[in-house]
Amino acid sequence: MSDREKNERNHKVVVPIGPQHPSLKEPGSFKITLDGEKVERAVVEIGYNHRGIEKACESRNYIQALYIIERVCGICSHAHTSCFCQTFEDLAGLEVPRRAHYIRGIVGELERLHSHLLWLGVASHEIGFDTLFMYTWRDRELVLDLLARIGGNRVNYGVNTYGGVRRDLEPELMEDVLHVCDLLEEKLKYYADLAMTESTLIARLKGIGVLLPEDVKKYSAVGPVARAAGIMDDIRVTEPYGVFREIAVNPVTDDHCDVYGRTLVRVKEMLEAIRLIRIMVKEIPDGPISVRPPRKLPVGEALSRVEAPRGEDIHYIRSTGADAPDRVRVRAPSEANWHGMSHMLEGFQLADVPIIIAAIDPCYSCTDRAIHLIGDGVNQLTDWAQIRALSIEQYKARGIDPGSIKIREF
Amino acid sequence: MNTEETILALNQHFPALEAVSNHPLRIFTVFTTPAAFEEALHFANLTLGYHKGKHIIGTDEGADIGISYILSNDEDVLLVLRERVPKSAPNVRSMGELYPSLVLHERELVDLFGVQVSGLPEGPRYPLPDCWPEGEYPLRKEWNPAYFNKQTVTYEPPKEEDAK
Structure with a gap:
């Protein structure tokens, strides 16, 4: 008897979702x-x-x-390049300058902020909480603007290089980093309070997509998914690297084991990221930001890992002594978290499927929204005020005048 | 069990593995036969407490395919156990029962290196598309992306007379 016949006899329905994701x-x-x-x-x-x-890396x-x-x-x-550079530096025996470690750390924590803010927005959208x-x-735009100023781009900042970083942080920029931290902290405290008190949100997220501690171990889940099951799995703590050898991280864990727990952990x-950024900006040492790396690596292999926003990121390089890697292997954190997905979905309602999938924060490529052209005087960067003006125009064209609505400046 | 204790236990029970560490939380072993590897893997899981399957790395070793299994324990030590199988008969057994988190990586070995993994649970292939040509394994060194026609999804290496 085929699966279809068995399902028909047992009154089961198979719903194919995708290959376009139901939400992301x-x-x-x-x-x-x-x-x-x-x-x-x-x-x-x-x-x-x-x-x-x-394969592309092996031929370059x-x-x-x-x-x-x-x-x-x-x-x-940035997490991926940090891990890849760390693997390279390990094989080459390079000593990265302290200032470079701090800059990597600041950019890494800014990245964690924008990644978690993006996730919180997506998760809110999944449960109909569009506000x-x-x-x-x-x-999140505040963080992306900072990252664009540091590296010249909103998502692929190009800050890392072998032996250090390519961009230094000027004092004025670091002042702005602290200012954004102040603004965000106020907002995040409100969101944390909301997550812990808003009954609709709690009712929608609590008790779904459960992954118990034993299942976390069985499926080797990482990052916020593991920490939301009470397992302290944070590479910054278990195997401190870079700046985290000097600055201790207070890992966040929760024992809800469900989508709600993953939300609390990320918020x-x-x-915690803001606390770390403030310390790093305050204690960043003077000095060089990079050392000259070799063009070729000695024969050998290295395995390195960092704590990306979604969890443990593992990179592997094998060198035969040439100027190109013989083998590169990347184990992104999302790859680890897919293993337990079926287990997280089974037993819950069809309506919970999108938010359960989104709760592992599966990775997808996002593209640049705008480009700032340097040199010819043409600015294609659309700022917040321009976006708002464009939206008002669009609504007016549809016969709605939102001009009378007062919006508090942020 | 920490790095030193693991190395001691492994070298005592499986001296052929030549377990060494070049980092406080890393243990590398040499390539071994599938039978010896399986024995060591079971020992690591059941006796040494390496119950987390982190990762599998396939490598092209010339006439052989190398398979490195990366396991971890509660102390977060990464243990790399390895086996080697000939390209002409790349047959291994799935370790999915011991490590469900490695099934996806084993599917990668099937698609990208052409390793035949027996005992894999039913499920979709990963990561290549269903229309991928049979017998083409892109992470083998002899596979050249320049000969892959993306439009027709066919691998078209030059014929011997063309190469001459």
Whole structure:
């Protein structure tokens, strides 16, 4: 008897979702077997975004490979290059200057902020809380603007290089980093309070997508998914690297083991990121920001890891002594968190599927919104005021005049 | 179990693995046969407490395919256990029962290196598309992306007379 015949006899329905994701702008396919509204079985099919990055690195030199690695992910690009550079530096025996470690740390924590803010917005949208979605994405712009000023780009900042960083932080920019931290802290405390008291949000997120501590170990889940099950899994603490050898991280854990727990962990981690950024900006030492790396690596292999916003990121390089890697392997944190996805979905309602999937914060590539052209005087960067003016124009064209609505300046 | 204790236990029970550490939380071993590897993997899981399957790295070793399994324990030590199989008969057994988190990586070995993994649970292929040509394994060194036609999804290496 075929699966279809068995399902028909048992009154089961298979709902294919995808390959376009039910909520996020990424390709992924899910075959959900339903018993009424309840998910009985879920088969996850991914791989639509496979781009052959590892093969591409093998046929290019190390400098070219770094540019490819930066594009593994549009959200945590800095985490990937930090890990790849760390692996290279480990093999080359390079001593990275302290100031470079601090700059890597500041950019890394800014990246964690924008990644978690993006996630909080997506999660809010999934549960129909679009006001919070708009608030968090507005706040995220502050961080993206800072990152654009540091590296010249909103998502692939190009800050890292072998032996250090390519961009220094001027005192004026660091003042602005602190100013944004002050603004964001106020907002984040409000969101944390909201997450802990708003009954609709709690009712919608609590008790769904459960992954118990034993399941976290079984499926090797990482990052906020593991920490929301009470497991202290943070590479910045268990294997401190770079600036985290000097500055201690207070890891955030929670024991809800569900989507609500993952929300609380991420919101609290943003407050911790702000604390870390303030310390790093205050204690950043003077000195060089990079040392000259070798063009070729000695024969050998190295395995390195960093704590990306989504969890443990592992990179591997094998060198045969040439100027190009013999083998590159990237294990992004999302790859680790997919293993437990079927288990997280089974037993819950069909309506919970999008938010359960989104709760692992699966990685997708996002693109630049605008480009700032240097040199010819043409500015294509659309700022907040221009976006607002454009939206008002658009509404007026539809016969609605939102001009009379007073919006508080942020 | 920390790095030193693990190395001691491994070298005592499996001296052929030549377990060494070049980093406080890393243990590397040499390539071994599938039978010896499986024994060591079970020992690492059941006796040494390496219950987390982190990662699998396939490598092209010329006439062989190298497979490195990266495991971890509660102390977050990364243990790399390895096996080597000939390209002509790349057959291994799935470790998915011991490590469900490695199933996806084993599917990668099937698609990208052409390793035949017996005992893999039913499920979709990963990560190549369904239309990918049979017998083409892109992470083998002899596979050249220049000969891959993206329009027709076919691999078209030059014929011997053309190369001459």
